Amino acid sequence: RLEGAGPKTVAAVWHKLGVTDIEGLEQACRDGRLRQIPRMGPTRCKSILKAIERFRSRTGRMLLHRAVGYAEAIVARLRKVPGVYEAIPVGSVRRRRATVGDLDILVTARSSTAPRRAFVEMPEVAVVLAEGPTKSSVRLTSGLQVDLRVLPRESLGAALHYFTGSKAHNIALRTRAVHRGLKVSEYGVFDREGHRLSGAREEDVFRAVGLPWIPPELREGTGELEAAEEGRLPKLVEEAELRGDLHVHSDASSDGHCTLEELWLAGLRLGREYVAVCDHSRSRPLGLTTERLLEHAARIRAFNRAHPEGPRLLAGIEVDILPDGSLDLPLEVLASLDWVVASIHSRLRDSGARLTARMESAVRSGVVDVIGHPSGRILGSRDPYPFDLPRLLEAAREEGVALEVNAQPDRLDLDDKGCRLAKQAGVRVAISTDAHLADHLANIRYGVWVARRGWLEASDVLNTLDLAHLRAWRRRGHRAPRHEPRSPAAH
Template sequence: MSSVGELEYACVENRLVGLPGFGAKTQEKILAGIRQFKRHQGFHLYANVIEEAESILVAIRGTPGVVHADHAGEIRRRCEVVQGIMLVVAGGQPQSLVHALRGVPEVTQVEHQPETRTLVARSPQGLPVSIKLTEAAAYGWELLRATGSQEHVEALTQRLQARGVVPRSEIEKAIYAAAGLPYIPPEMREGHGEIELAESGRLPVLLEPGQIQGVFHTHTIYSDGSATLEQMVEATRALGYRYIGISDHSQSAFYANGLKEDRIRAQHAEIAAVQKKLPDVRIFKGIEADILVDGAMDYPDEVLATFDFVIASVHSRFNLSEEDQTKRICRALANPYVTMLGHATGRLLLSRDAYRVDMKQVLDAAGAHGKIVEINANPHRLDLDWRLCGYAKEKGVKFSVNPDAHSTEGLADVPFGVNVARKGGVTAADVVNTLPVDAMAAKLQAMRP
């Protein structure tokens, strides 16, 4: 580990507890210290902020006289990383809103700035909070303007001006209609071609969290997970999913207790036993196999053939040249036993940059070989980057929104991956794990050589 971010990720993945002199409590203290340090850097993971942003919104909505209130800015666009919490509010007296904000635990520095019709504060983690006050008749425009990126708002404003429209409405949908456009979901308002899609009638119907039927890329105590296989299956059922793909680390991942062949056989026997005990959740036998430096997989084909699915991932040698890293991943995608590519760029948000790789070549290879590309929902990864989703779709690539869960709690990260998919214009038809269990089983079988 060479950065604070990598240490944080190691804590999240439960990798410190097995080291001499470390335990669960020590790991928790390290993680808390890292997050305290990061609070002073100005950038925060969306997943670490959304809970306190919601608590502020609930307090504002409960204030007497408030007619409308919602998130705006980066939170409403569901950006991977955010710098502040922004709301737009119609109705309610400023002093009542100040009182409501002061009633939220650990919210500080609450102040009304009447000259800008704004309330400001600091969230429990120290993020700047800005609440724009407006009247109901202008709420739609103020919310739209405070939500979209600068590029999106400028492009929309130009369309409105060209039509001689003064943007003032209580609802956003009416403003888009006045610009000759359908409503554009907040996640897509990035100035990344969404207005052109809307204008041409090609705006997609975006994936919804409830459309995910099952999960892949999950770890157990067989490698570096903190829960047993049975506990992971039970947690999957509790979340309403119909299937789970178990994919512990492969043998080269010695740091994560990767599975040798004898332990693969033991796990497959346990999967069969748990499947009999919990028949209402289908368990798919998988592995997260390391892509070796030359692009070969971490097991011979006869071992790979024993799995229902194989996730191919890079976990080492991040410092290869762009050409060599690209060749490495493309060779792995040509392996007939590989089902999907895991965390395609290796990035850890706010911690580790993506390795040098030509992602267009990688996506070309995935499309050519009929491979699935993961949208990793772990809040530290959120990889594939949403900006690449459109290109992947053009190449016929399908996605799987995977939690990369190392605990039962990690299974709940799927909605963060759905956020990425929505920002990238991904539909339910683009995502394989929206398939019902029998169709998913048939697809995996069809992908085998």
């Protein structure tokens, strides 16, 4: 799959050097071993390195949760190195972007030697790309490039700000500084004569340009400086404010693996007040028929009676939105449940207009609480549908229906921009894990990060409500089941 390395070359590299992957090939190019292969001169080595780079940019970025895993492991290790004061992941990981290109780590230390040696000698390093007093770069065996910056302690705040970005945010902020006769760099805030004024704390950078501290998730150059100036920065929702999870799967249908007991225990450990058990409906393989759903709901309610403490399990469903826009189970049955998520799982290649109409029909059915994973995207493998989100939001606002922020790390759907539109439209979101395993209930933080990037506050998020208020919200939103949901064919 790599240009410039045909099957013969690949076979030779494999036999002579024992190289089996891209990282090994890159290492062999860089340390000269590749020259042992016949007809492999410096020019071909260079073109192979170029091809590796192109291959990487094509295969793209790493999902945030994986990058965060690497970041946390690396900073934990660097913090133990003698002479290191701080080790903090910066860049797009700190801004919580859904995918990450390179991982940036900032270290403040007495001297750069010890942290940088520890960094390049980490066991997961495949290739050292550069090593220097202020910047070192490595590629991990996973393919992730990691850059380490080492700065003096008094520059921590300025460096944090500088390396967190985004580029657009930094340019806007530096322009503001110039207008005030200041210069902001990774080393600090300086006056016209080059005297350093401040920079030990990140707040210093913002204060120098007359602004309050702006959370990293908002630093995308999309109006955050103006909002800060006008005192309109949102008080972003925090994970601790979430009271429950409104979409998890049990072993009652298809692909879930948890018993009710396991879900309840996982919710208990995380301090959840409620967990909505929403298994698949009959159109999915092994999905619930009316009969099995009613049995399942009765089991959930009996479970609650037997477990008066801990989270309440809500008897719910993730009902399929069928190709004609109707729901996969009778409306009366759905209306008898505690929670209804409606999602599209079939005919994903319908036109955007049709997909919008299908979801709008579900919104107007009178029995749906939340539209699940509204855009259908799977990061790295499926683009979002070309659907009409503003139109769906308009319907959701009219009907009192929420949209989901699905916290599965490869979905994150709605995305940050969708969250911001939902807020503007006056539609609440439900941040849900869509857990299929008990461990997945902890994934809610990835959804919270999306919501924060979407400028959402606690009041914009449905599951910050306690159970009593959630039920009240539901009663207000719900009308009687409507027997003839508007057909998509009408659009």
